[in-house]
Amino acid sequence: RKEVEQDPGPFNVPEGATVAFNCTYSNSASQSFFWYRQDCRKEPKLLMSVYSSGNEDGRFTAQLNRASQYISLLIRDSKLSDSATYLCVVTFGAGNNRKLIWGLGTSLAVNP
């Protein structure tokens, strides 16, 4: 099983649709979870952290399920500008031993 696994997509959705991505991780000792967004041939940028209680930022909602070892990202009322690759990042370890494990990313295309 891969350390971090994402459905690569692509997800093609119309504007205004709701779309959800899942990401599974294999290391039960994983501590922190993030969603990054990456536009084509650009650098990754932090979209949001994922907390056990779940968190919401506008149209974006992130959830963590430790028991099943997955995190999710829900995008409501999708916009054309949401078209990008969404990268799941999982960390374990602490301090200088902290490791970030990146998923391959899920590609989203929002169509007019």
Add this chain to the structure above:
Amino acid sequence: EPEVTQTPSHQVTQMGQEVILRCVPISNHLYFYWYRQILGQKVEFLVSFYNNEISEKSEIFDDQFSVERPDGSNFTLKIRSTKLEDSAMYFCASTRQASGEKLFFGSGTQLSVL
């Protein structure tokens, strides 16, 4: 917002040549990283650097790779003898704390080895 700066944005080189990729991390950040991303593949960790020494490196970071922080601002990645498979986008990143949530990435250097 402060930025991580990388130069050049594109680098074309011949196989076997040495290249140096340059990065200026955010000034009050203490932890520095190099990542690479081959076209269509995932972001791969190369090396982390703290307190003027490598704190961790991946299997990719072999003897052909080295990093330096020659002064208080620059952080460089050197590839001594480039191979075709080194062609990738190389991202520099920095963060203030090792446990910091947010990695700040530079815009990357696209390296093409011919």
